[in-house]
Amino acid sequence: MNAKSNEMPWKLTSPTAVFTLILVAFTLFLGLRAHLDPFGAAKAFGLSLVSPEDAGWLHVKGGRDLGIGLALLALVVTRQRLASGLFVLASVLMPVTDALTVVSHGASLGFALSVHGSAAVYCVALAAALLKRPSKATDRTPAHA
DSSP, rough: OOOTTTTBBOOSSSSSHHHHHHHHHHHHHHHHHHHHHHHHHHHTTTOOOSSGGHHEEEEEEEEHHHHHHHHHHHHTTTOHHHHHHHHHHTTTTTHHHHHHHHHHHTTHHHIIIHHHHHHHHHHHHHHHHHSSSOOOOHBBTTOOO
16 A cells, blocks of 8 residues: 555545535435325436336336435545545436436426436536545645644
8 A cells, every 4th residue: 555645645634525515415316205205206317107007117216316325425524525526427317317307207398408417517516526626625624734
């Protein structure tokens, strides 16, 4: 293990950590909502449930969202900024796929872009910020602290 001696931890109060924690909270909210209110969650997602038996796919999505949220939370809590950035960047595929799915099942393009497109843009912007070399003033702790 040859860690750079001048590397300093990612501060949880930094803008990138805060915006990552907002993404974590929203992802956990989506996961919980899928289990607690599947009909409302499906409507907000852009698809409709015809019967309670149709909620199975939404429980799968809810489990995915909970797992993703908890995994990202673990990366933030352990101050893994680069890994968080790579994780968020790789996760952009999900809202893009979600947008294509809802459009192909009857949702308007405007709806898909406003819901899922905005999530993809948020993730791309956040990943870019996380993968950018942090400034000492905002994302790192002073070496003598």
